[in-house]
Amino acid sequence: MSRQLRQQLGFTLLGLATTIVVLPILLLVGYILVQGASAISWEFITAMPREGMRAGGIWPALVGTVLLTLGTAIFAVPVGIAVAIYLAEYAHDTSLTRLIRLAIINLAGVPSVVYGLFGLGLFVIFLRLGTSILAGSLTLAIMTLPVIISTAEEALRAVPQSFRIVSLSLGATQWQTVRRVVLPQALPGILTGVILGLERAAGETAPILFTVAAFFLPRLPRSIFDQTMALPYHLFVISTQVPGMPLRIQYGTALVLLAFVLSMNALATVIRSHFRRRRQW
Amino acid sequence: MREPKFLLENVSYIYEDGARALHDISLCIYPHKITAIFGPAGGGKSTLLRLLNRLNDLVPGRHLEGRVLLDGEDIYAPGVDVHALRRRVGMVFATPVPLPMSIRRNLTYGPELAGVRDRARLDELVERSLRAAALWDEVKDRLDEPASALSGGQQQRLCLARTLALEPEVILLDEPTSGLDPISTAKVEASLQELKRRYTIVIVPHSVQQAARVADHAVFMLQGELVEEGPGELLFTRPHDQRTEDYITGRFG
Numbered sequence: 001m002s003r004q005l006r007q008q009l010g011f012t013l014l015g016l017a018t019t020i021v022v023l024p025i026l027l028l029v030g031y032i033l034v035q036g037a038s039a040i041s042w043e044f045i046t047a048m049p050r051e052g053m054r055a056g057g058i059w060p061a062l063v064g065t066v067l068l069t070l071g072t073a074i075f076a077v078p079v080g081i082a083v084a085i086y087l088a089e090y091a092h093d094t095s096l097t098r099l100i101r102l103a104i105i106n107l108a109g110v111p112s113v114v115y116g117l118f119g120l121g122l123f124v125i126f127l128r129l130g131t132s133i134l135a136g137s138l139t140l141a142i143m144t145l146p147v148i149i150s151t152a153e154e155a156l157r158a159v160p161q162s163f164r165i166v167s168l169s170l171g172a173t174q175w176q177t178v179r180r181v182v183l184p185q186a187l188p189g190i191l192t193g194v195i196l197g198l199e200r201a202a203g204e205t206a207p208i209l210f211t212v213a214a215f216f217l218p219r220l221p222r223s224i225f226d227q228t229m230a231l232p233y234h235l236f237v238i239s240t241q242v243p244g245m246p247l248r249i250q251y252g253t254a255l256v257l258l259a260f261v262l263s264m265n266a267l268a269t270v271i272r273s274h275f276r277r278r279r280q281w
Numbered sequence: 282m283r284e285p286k287f288l289l290e291n292v293s294y295i296y297e298d299g300a301r302a303l304h305d306i307s308l309c310i311y312p313h314k315i316t317a318i319f320g321p322a323g324g325g326k327s328t329l330l331r332l333l334n335r336l337n338d339l340v341p342g343r344h345l346e347g348r349v350l351l352d353g354e355d356i357y358a359p360g361v362d363v364h365a366l367r368r369r370v371g372m373v374f375a376t377p378v379p380l381p382m383s384i385r386r387n388l389t390y391g392p393e394l395a396g397v398r399d400r401a402r403l404d405e406l407v408e409r410s411l412r413a414a415a416l417w418d419e420v421k422d423r424l425d426e427p428a429s430a431l432s433g434g435q436q437q438r439l440c441l442a443r444t445l446a447l448e449p450e451v452i453l454l455d456e457p458t459s460g461l462d463p464i465s466t467a468k469v470e471a472s473l474q475e476l477k478r479r480y481t482i483v484i485v486p487h488s489v490q491q492a493a494r495v496a497d498h499a500v501f502m503l504q505g506e507l508v509e510e511g512p513g514e515l516l517f518t519r520p521h522d523q524r525t526e527d528y529i530t531g532r533f534g
Contacts, residue, residue: 092341160378162374162376162378163378163380163381165336165339165374165378166374166378166380166440167380167390168336168339168367169334169336169367169371169372169374170367170368170371170390170391170394170443170444170447171364171365171367171368171391171394171395171447172364172390172391172394173364173394176394180390181380181381184381185381
């Protein structure tokens, strides 16, 4: 076989592999769009579910998911960025910090249902938070932390070392250097990681299953100690637990969840390209 | 003779892996003179320079013997404010690194951290240091543009101006013209002659020729040892040590 032909074959195989990856995604999104679009209406978004969820809307589940995502952000973002700054800027390379990094990487691989059980044990039962938005947010935050920490640490490490040395040589302290030079440069990368992490939190079912999610609660939560419905769990419930469920409501719910997550993704892309254009190195 | 600005007493410097970067260096650096530390690569010139503003503190596992005195005070004594020291002893690096901000903010960065808040005072510092670095006329109308938009030669003069804006007493220059064309190099060298009236200048030149051009006092270093030092005009014309002569006549290096 000639070299030209082999190259041609190689490209074809690579292209094929890419198609195999992209095609299911397009089919999935397309299918949900086609099946669910007819369910979408102002009422579907903003009304309480009625008749055992077989009619009405998904308002409390949507609000619940937004609240849980916000709650996750409040806990996970400051802690995650603080840990990343510590690891990237302050911690020396010792066996302890290597152990911490290894732990963080491994935490990212823990199945989400395990986080759910952990949250049940620690927050719901031991800390007596009950099944509540607070317990759910904390559980999701712990699940999200490894993603935020590792992407933020990467982003901080990508800032050229020469900036730090110059800043220190101008009489800045290490914190002033981080605050005024390194963080602004790493911000787009950090934000991307934050949004990707939160996006995963918004779509997860298992961690909220035992810690916050209500099966059927046709009202908005009254406080952070209240339970709430949430989109992923609601989708699970109406897909498997309620007989005689209209298909279009199931796909409509899936479509709203997908749109929520994808719009966060789009936001991350916009932020990244916006800052990349302004980057000065 | 005047009091030395810097006095190094039997300074040895050892890296974590046991490599000895400096061996028993004793040296006086006098104010209002250009001291040029030259020699082949790996001789410990940059290490010596970075000892003077404690930028070597960043290297883990360093080990320093001997004393480094600035105006008679040990800069490695416990309780010394390193950040204040680095403002007194400013540094310009081989590669110009403008901070990722505007030209103006590059210049006000150090003074603002030192607590200068007054706008008029900062504006004055910006203009004065840019003039001293021979850059004012080229950038006065675009102070708020990103510093990275400047040419290489302009960036290096900006870095010099940025150091001057700290109002330091000593300026350290580590091969400040290594990436510059001859015209920019000449501009920087001319600035140095002007600046030595007000500052103490220590330079690691990027060539023997540059050392000979700028040095009031020349220090020849080889493999971590100080081989010979003396007034520039003497050291480059009548060196005492055979190794110095071999190096400046180009027999090695």
